[in-house]
Amino acid sequence: MTENTDGYEQNRTKFIQNAQVNGEKQDIYIDECGTIRSVGTDISKEFRGQAECIIDASGMVAIPGLVNTHTHAAMSLLRGYADDMHLQEWLSEKIWPLEAHLTGEDVYWGTKLACLEMIRSGTTAFNDMYFFMKDAARAVDESGIRATFCHGFIDFDNPVKRETEIAATKDLVRHIKSAGNPRLQAAVGPHAPYTVSREGLEWCAEFSEHEEIMLHIHLSETEGEVSGCIEKHNMRPAAFLDSCGCLSERTLAAHCCWLDAEECSLLGRRRVSVSHNPSSNMKLAVNRALPYQALKDAGVNITLGTDGCSSNNNLDMFEEMKFAALLQKFYWNSDTLLPADEALAMATANGATALGIPTGVIQEGHPADIVLIDMATPSMVPMHNSVSNIVYSCSGGAVDTVICDGSILMSDKFIPGEKDILEKAQETSFRLVERANAPQ
Amino acid sequence: MTENTDGYEQNRTKFIQNAQVNGEKQDIYIDECGTIRSVGTDISKEFRGQAECIIDASGMVAIPGLVNTHTHAAMSLLRGYADDMHLQEWLSEKIWPLEAHLTGEDVYWGTKLACLEMIRSGTTAFNDMYFFMKDAARAVDESGIRATFCHGFIDFDNPVKRETEIAATKDLVRHIKSAGNPRLQAAVGPHAPYTVSREGLEWCAEFSEHEEIMLHIHLSETEGEVSGCIEKHNMRPAAFLDSCGCLSERTLAAHCCWLDAEECSLLGRRRVSVSHNPSSNMKLAVNRALPYQALKDAGVNITLGTDGCSSNNNLDMFEEMKFAALLQKFYWNSDTLLPADEALAMATANGATALGIPTGVIQEGHPADIVLIDMATPSMVPMHNSVSNIVYSCSGGAVDTVICDGSILMSDKFIPGEKDILEKAQETSFRLVERANAPQ
Numbered sequence: 001m002t003e004n005t006d007g008y009e010q011n012r013t014k015f016i017q018n019a020q021v022n023g024e025k026q027d028i029y030i031d032e033c034g035t036i037r038s039v040g041t042d043i044s045k046e047f048r049g050q051a052e053c054i055i056d057a058s059g060m061v062a063i064p065g066l067v068n069t070h071t072h073a074a075m076s077l078l079r080g081y082a083d084d085m086h087l088q089e090w091l092s093e094k095i096w097p098l099e100a101h102l103t104g105e106d107v108y109w110g111t112k113l114a115c116l117e118m119i120r121s122g123t124t125a126f127n128d129m130y131f132f133m134k135d136a137a138r139a140v141d142e143s144g145i146r147a148t149f150c151h152g153f154i155d156f157d158n159p160v161k162r163e164t165e166i167a168a169t170k171d172l173v174r175h176i177k178s179a180g181n182p183r184l185q186a187a188v189g190p191h192a193p194y195t196v197s198r199e200g201l202e203w204c205a206e207f208s209e210h211e212e213i214m215l216h217i218h219l220s221e222t223e224g225e226v227s228g229c230i231e232k233h234n235m236r237p238a239a240f241l242d243s244c245g246c247l248s249e250r251t252l253a254a255h256c257c258w259l260d261a262e263e264c265s266l267l268g269r270r271r272v273s274v275s276h277n278p279s280s281n282m283k284l285a286v287n288r289a290l291p292y293q294a295l296k297d298a299g300v301n302i303t304l305g306t307d308g309c310s311s312n313n314n315l316d317m318f319e320e321m322k323f324a325a326l327l328q329k330f331y332w333n334s335d336t337l338l339p340a341d342e343a344l345a346m347a348t349a350n351g352a353t354a355l356g357i358p359t360g361v362i363q364e365g366h367p368a369d370i371v372l373i374d375m376a377t378p379s380m381v382p383m384h385n386s387v388s389n390i391v392y393s394c395s396g397g398a399v400d401t402v403i404c405d406g407s408i409l410m411s412d413k414f415i416p417g418e419k420d421i422l423e424k425a426q427e428t429s430f431r432l433v434e435r436a437n438a439p440q
Numbered sequence: 441m442t443e444n445t446d447g448y449e450q451n452r453t454k455f456i457q458n459a460q461v462n463g464e465k466q467d468i469y470i471d472e473c474g475t476i477r478s479v480g481t482d483i484s485k486e487f488r489g490q491a492e493c494i495i496d497a498s499g500m501v502a503i504p505g506l507v508n509t510h511t512h513a514a515m516s517l518l519r520g521y522a523d524d525m526h527l528q529e530w531l532s533e534k535i536w537p538l539e540a541h542l543t544g545e546d547v548y549w550g551t552k553l554a555c556l557e558m559i560r561s562g563t564t565a566f567n568d569m570y571f572f573m574k575d576a577a578r579a580v581d582e583s584g585i586r587a588t589f590c591h592g593f594i595d596f597d598n599p600v601k602r603e604t605e606i607a608a609t610k611d612l613v614r615h616i617k618s619a620g621n622p623r624l625q626a627a628v629g630p631h632a633p634y635t636v637s638r639e640g641l642e643w644c645a646e647f648s649e650h651e652e653i654m655l656h657i658h659l660s661e662t663e664g665e666v667s668g669c670i671e672k673h674n675m676r677p678a679a680f681l682d683s684c685g686c687l688s689e690r691t692l693a694a695h696c697c698w699l700d701a702e703e704c705s706l707l708g709r710r711r712v713s714v715s716h717n718p719s720s721n722m723k724l725a726v727n728r729a730l731p732y733q734a735l736k737d738a739g740v741n742i743t744l745g746t747d748g749c750s751s752n753n754n755l756d757m758f759e760e761m762k763f764a765a766l767l768q769k770f771y772w773n774s775d776t777l778l779p780a781d782e783a784l785a786m787a788t789a790n791g792a793t794a795l796g797i798p799t800g801v802i803q804e805g806h807p808a809d810i811v812l813i814d815m816a817t818p819s820m821v822p823m824h825n826s827v828s829n830i831v832y833s834c835s836g837g838a839v840d841t842v843i844c845d846g847s848i849l850m851s852d853k854f855i856p857g858e859k860d861i862l863e864k865a866q867e868t869s870f871r872l873v874e875r876a877n878a879p880q
Contacts, residue, residue, distance in 0.1 A: 079821070080828035084779035117818035279762075282770035283832070285777075313832040314819045319759065322719075323766075330722035330767075339524035378557035379754045381519070381862050382869035388520035392723070392753040397837020422821050429822035 014406065015051030017044070019062035019372060021362055023386060028062065030368040034406020038364055055401065055408075057372050061386050063344070064360050065124025065145075065369030065404055066317040067351025070216075070254040070275040070305025072130045073147075074102075074110030076117065077429040078310040087284060095310060099131075101436045106428055107132035108139050113425035114315060115143035119415055121316040121396025122371040124404040127252060127275070127305070127355055129189045129216050133172050137184055144409045146369075148355050149176060150189025150216045153204060157197045166203060173211055183405055185355070187214035190246065193237045194225050198244055205245035214250050214356065217241070219274075220263075221255035222286050238263035247272050252354050254305060256295070257281055257288045264291055268298025273354035276346065278323040280307035289331035292338055303354045304346040316396040317347050325391055340391040372401035454846065455491030457484070459502035459812060461802055463826060468502065470808040474846020478804055495841065495848075497812050501826050503784070504800050505564025505585075505809030505844055506757040507791025510656075510694040510715035510745025512570045513587075514542075514550030516557065517869040518750040527724060535750060539571075541876045546868055547572035548579050553865035554755055555583035559855055561756040561836025562811040564844040567692060567715070567745070567795055569629045569656050573612050577624055584849045586809075588795050589616060590629025590656045593644060597637045606643060613651055623845055625795070627654035630686065633677045634665050638684055645685035654690050654796065657681070659714075660703075661695035662726050678703035687712050692794050694745060696735070697721055697728045704731055708738025713794035716786065718763040720747035729771035732778055743794045744786040756836040757787050765831055780831040812841035 016028040021039060029038045029047035038047055048054070082094035107130065118126060125146035128136060133149045140147040151172045155162035169188055176186035188211070190196040190204040208215040220226055220237050229237045238259060241247055247270035254275040259267070267274065276290045295302055304324055306315045321343040328338035352360025359369040375383055379393045402410040409415065456468040461479060469478045469487035478487055488494070522534035547570065558566060565586035568576060573589045580587040591612045595602035609628055616626035628651070630636040630644040648655040660666055660677050669677045678699060681687050687710035694715040699707070707714065716730045735742055744764055746755045761783040768778035792800025799809040813820065813830065817838045820829050842850040849855065 076818075077822060078824075079819075079833055080823070080825040083825070083828045083832060084776050087775055090775075113818060113821060120818055279766060282766035283775070285769045285773050285775040287770075287773045309833070313828065314834070316819070316835065319762075319835065322759075323763075326719060326722035326763075327770075329725045330727075333725050333727045335527055335530075335723070335725040336524050376859065376862055378516075378553060378560055378858075378862065379519075379756070381553060382517060382866045383520070384518075384869070384873070385520040385523070388523045388753065392523060393519055393749070394754070395756065395759065395835040395837055397835055418818075419816065422816055422818065426822045429824070433824070 012052035013050060014053045014055060015048050016055045016057050016062065016370070017048070019057035019060050020375070020386065021062045028362065028368070028370065030403070030406050034368050036362065036364055036366050036368050039362060059375050060372040060400060061375060061390070062362060063122070063371050063373065063390065064348040064362055065371050065402065066122050066347045067303070067355060067360060068118065068123050068126040068305050068315065068317055069252060069273070069303040069351045069354050070277055070307055071114070071126050071128050071315065072308030073114035073126065073128050074107040074130050074136060075308035075310045076114040076315070077106060077110040077425065077432060079313045081310065081433065083313070098432060098436045101432055102131060104132040104135040106432050108135040109425045109428040111136040111139035112143065112421045114309070115140060115145055116415065116418055116421050117315045119143065119145060119402050119409050120399065121318060122373070122399040122402060123315065123317050124369040124371070124402065125352070125355060125357060125359060127187070127214070127216060129191070134175050137176055137179070140184060141179075141181060144407050145404050146183040146357060146359070148185040148187050148214055148216070150187040150214075152189050152191050153200060154191045154195045155197050155200045156195060162197065162200050165200065169207065173213065185213070185357070186211070187216045189216045192218040192225070193229055193240055201241065201244035201246050208250050209248070214252055215246060215248070216252050217246065217254070219253035219256050220258040221281070223258055223288070226258050236260065236263055238266050242266060242270065252303070254307070255281065255286075256290050257286050259291055259295070261294055264294040264298045264300065267295065268300045273301040273303055273350070275303050275305040275354070276324050277305050277307045278327040279320060280311040282323070282327065284311055289327050292328045293332065301350050301353055302346055303351040304343070318390065318394060318396045318398075321347050321391045340387045343391045344387055368403050368406040370403045371399055373398050374400040452492035453490060454493045454495060454808075455488050456495045456497050456502065456810070457488070459497035459500050460815070460826065461502045468802065468808070468810065470843070470846050474808050476802065476804055476806050476808050479802055499815050500812040500840060501815060501830070502802060503562070503811050503813065503830065504788040504802055505811050505842065506562050506787045507743070507795060507800060508558065508563050508566040508745050508755065508757055509692060509713070509743040509791050509794050510717055510747055511554070511566050511568050511755065512748030513554035513566065513568050514547040514570050514576060515748035515750045516554040516755070517546060517550040517865065517872060519753045521750065521873065523753070538872060538876045541872060542571060544572040544575040546872050548575040549865045549868040551576040551579035552583065552861045554749070555580060555585055556855065556858055556861050557755045559583065559585060559842050559849050560839065561758060562813070562839040562842060563755065563757050564809040564811070564842065565792070565795060565797060565799060567627070567654070567656060569631070574615050577616060577619070580624060581619070581621055584847050585844050586623040586797060586799070588625040588627050588654055588656070590627035590654075592629050592631050593640060594631045594635045595637050595640045596635060602637065602640050605640065609647065613653065625653070625797070626651070627656045629656045632658040632665070633680055634668055641681065641684035641686050648690050649688070654692055655686060655688070656692050657686065657694070659693035659696050660698040661721070663698055663728070666698050676700065676703055678706050682706060682710065692743070694747070695721065696730050697726050699731055699735070701734055704734040704738045704740065707735065708740045711741075713741040713743055713790070715743050715745040715794070716764050717745050717747045718767040719760060720751040722763070722767065724751055729767050732768045733772065741790050741793055742786055743791040744783070758830065758834060758836045758838075761787050761831045780827045783831045784827055808843050808846040810843045811839055813838050814840040
């Protein structure tokens with residue numbers, strides 16, 4: 001029993017009745033292991049009687065739990081701390097000085113806050129890169145959702161720093177694997193081609209292969225990264241990563257705004273997944289949008305992520321789906337690019353594929369990661385097309401119920417323990433700012 | 441007493457205590473006329489005792505009711521009916537055939553739905569252009585919020601059609617003025633330079649001046665409108681409108697994506713207000729963003745609007761503030777353009793100025809159009825900067841209480857009569873689609 005779910009009956013069979021699934025009124029039966037045993041229009045006779053818990057989903061649309069493939073969850077503590085500044089000033093005067101004072105306890109409460117926000121807006125799995133990740137894992141374990149954790153590996157071509165990062169990465173992976181919690185996964189996280197040496201990247205690639213874990217990296221967010229890489233390595237960033245062995249079906253590359261056609265094709269051949277982060281890219285004015293059509297044509301698995309709260313500033317994947325669908329249409333000047341069904345797939349099935357988890361669909365045999373959206377919300381009326389309403393009209397505020405791995409985490413918009421987490425996160429954040437601004 | 445507010449005590453003095461106003465904990469006293477009598481940190485002794493109704497706003501941020509300066513409210517009925525299509529196909533195959541079957545009753549229920557959505561997301565005034573506007577006015581009157589109505593005047597250079605439009609406009613203005621409801625205003629609404637003849641535009645300009653009412657028009661949404669205008673009139677659209685007398689301090693021009701520098705300067709000299717509609721512009725791929733800095737430099741009053749629900753697809757002004765602040769940064773490649781405080785001003789004070797209504801500020805002597813936002817929402821925590829959280833992080837779902845003209849329209853997220861309106865709007869919309877698709 002996890003802290004956040006004290007209020008609800010867990011590990012019990014559940015019967016969700018009258019949910020709208022893929023445009024049809026259906027029932028869903030969840031067994032005691034949290035697995036979807038059956039979905040259909042006429043399963044009531046067989047399963048309703050055996051269920052220990054009945055969830056009435058009349059007037060609700062059921063979708064798979066959303067998957068956020070690029071976050072720095074504990075940066076929720078920095079939400080609104082510094083906005084509308086030039087990128088370099090923002091980093092050097094605001095973000096880095098604050099991060100220098102971060103503790104494991106800060107990351108714990110920042111991640112608790114992030115999980116709360118994700119549950120409230122229908123996200124049941126995320127892919128996280130930050131520091132003090134054992135504390136982040138403790139927070140996610142308690143929250144009841146899923147996450148993949150990597151230590152942000154940065155060596156700046158310094159061999160001593162590299163050894164520290166290797167040790168930290170090994171320690172985290174050992175820690176997560178030994179916990180044996182199916183909701184928690186480890187990854188290796190070389191920060192970016194411009195912050196990690198060739199040796200560091202090669203080690204990360206080998207370690208990812210050896211441990212059979214994801215490799216999570218930032219790729220070509222800004223134009224400057226591309227020119228810097230060409231200057232230093234005489235190759236564009238994707239080619240450089242490939243030469244270090246970093247591109248494989250285990251790789252998740254975030255941002256990818258400045259990929260050229262050849263790089264898109266390379267990512268497709270290597271079966272890489274990418275994470276589109278439209279809000280962050282717009283707010284930080286990166287000046288180009290992810291080349292969606294070229295990546296799609298190359299067969300790349302395209303997913304969706306919010307990035308951290310200091311550059312977005314929230315974790316609402318509904319809002320992010322809309323930003324993605326609209327930014328692609330606007331930037332590439334095509335009113336039919338990235339239609340609603342593809343945006344929803346990015347945020348569900350594609351994300352699950354990238355993370356190597358069996359969620360992202362509501363189907364027999366898959367874990368019950370299910371979100372119920374209230375149709376009695378003005379932005380969901382009229383219901384001509386539920387996918388269109390989900391992507392273009394409603395926000396995370398329309399989510400009524402969230403189930404992850406068969407456990408109810410939010411019901412009727414109520415999350416047990418929410419108030420306490422909000423207060424602790426607020427205090428933690430204010431204390432962090434105080435410490436960072438105290439006279440040295 | 442209006443239909444939507446049956447559940448709450450109206451026309452009574454109110455004392456809002458402990459709200460966070462402009463970063464400081466303050467109380468607000470509202471008199472029996474719905475006017476803010478006092479705002480301050482120490483007004484409790486003088487006013488709390490006289491108030492007939494106490495509103496506890498501890499843990500709430502108070503902002504002025506939001507002002508949506510460009511809508512086609514009843515198009516809420518078409519939400520999700522047709523997305524991800526080419527513009528011309530979308531209009532000719534989907535939107536126009538449906539609109540050909542619209543009735544006054546449809547517009548009434550569509551506007552009821554729109555008002556519900558606006559109240560829920562903190563909007564207390566909007567500027568509407570559509571058809572059957574007497575029915576729209578009836579819906580707004582009942583909802584308790586404010587609106588300015590114009591009949592969408594389209595003559596396509598046809599003198600007979602022009603006379604019909606003139607009659608419809610005169611009739612609507614007479615109707616709204618004779619109702620004498622201070623929440624309802626009339627305007628004249630020449631649709632756009634490419635749909636209205638010079639004679640039609642000149643009549644609208646004179647009528648606006650004579651009646652002392654706003655002139656609401658679409659301007660330079662697409663590049664094609666600009667080249668079409670140059671071809672037909674040998675002038676860019678703003679210059680053409682000016683030659684018809686259509687640019688004055690009473691004018692609200694929506695979209696304005698394709699204005700050049702000279703047009704921005706002209707709008708500034710004529711004291712025109714513009715409405716930025718970022719979501720709609722992105723979704724319809726208009727290929728340029730409103731020239732915010734040039735308009736600001738020219739002294740133009742810049743406001744914010746959602747456009748109609750078939751091209752957005754919602755009426756959430758919180759989401760629209762974020763789209764505006766992010767689109768400007770992204771398109772004009774400046775990470776400091778349109779900061780949060782300017783986005784909030786566009787959605788409040790600037791909008792009120794454009795509509796000529798005394799709202800948009802929480803100050804003594806102004807009508808009590810006040811929105812309370814719940815700070816105990818994950819996306820509002822931590823509260824380093826309330827304006828940043830309002831613009832970049834929270835959505836309309838964080839709104840707890842809405843007061844318009846001193847009347848409580850939503851309290852604790854509850855709006856009396858909501859369920860009935862949702863059902864009726866859904867039925868109305870489905871019947872409209874049936875009629876439009878029935879064999880002729």
